[in-house]
Amino acid sequence: MTEDTFRPCTESAAGNVDDLMALAQMLMPYGTHKGKLLIDLPEHYVVWLAGEGFPSGKLGEMLQTVYDIKVNGLEYLFKPLRNIPHHKKLGVTE
Numbered sequence: 606m607t608e609d610t611f612r613p614c615t616e617s618a619a620g621n622v623d624d625l626m627a628l629a630q631m632l633m634p635y636g637t638h639k640g641k642l643l644i645d646l647p648e649h650y651v652v653w654l655a656g657e658g659f660p661s662g663k664l665g666e667m668l669q670t671v672y673d674i675k676v677n678g679l680e681y682l683f684k685p686l687r688n689i690p691h692h693k694k695l696g697v698t699e
Contacts, residue, residue: 628667629686643667644683648675 631643638646651672659665659672674682 624670625686628670629683631664631667634664643671644686646671651675 629642629644633639633641633643633646638650651668652675654668655672659668674680
């Protein structure tokens with residue numbers, strides 16, 4: 606895939622291809638959905654997390670991005686991200 610594949614995503618969402626690539630590979634590190642990709646978390650769970658308050662740091666920023674995309678009906682932005690070969694899954698060590 607080329608950077609152009611993600612141009613609609615980066616212009617509409619996070620604004621950085623590297624951030625979206627990291628978001629596509631980040632696993633939820635705890636809770637009911639531990640081990641699930643952040644982009645695959647159910648919307649109701651992300652909304653609940655937003656109500657509870659996202660954690661600080663990179664994980665919180667990523668969850669906020671997922672929340673913004675999901676509640677605004679922009680989940681189609683995740684489609685090209687799901688086709689990325691996941692050679693490694695990212696976890697948060699903070």
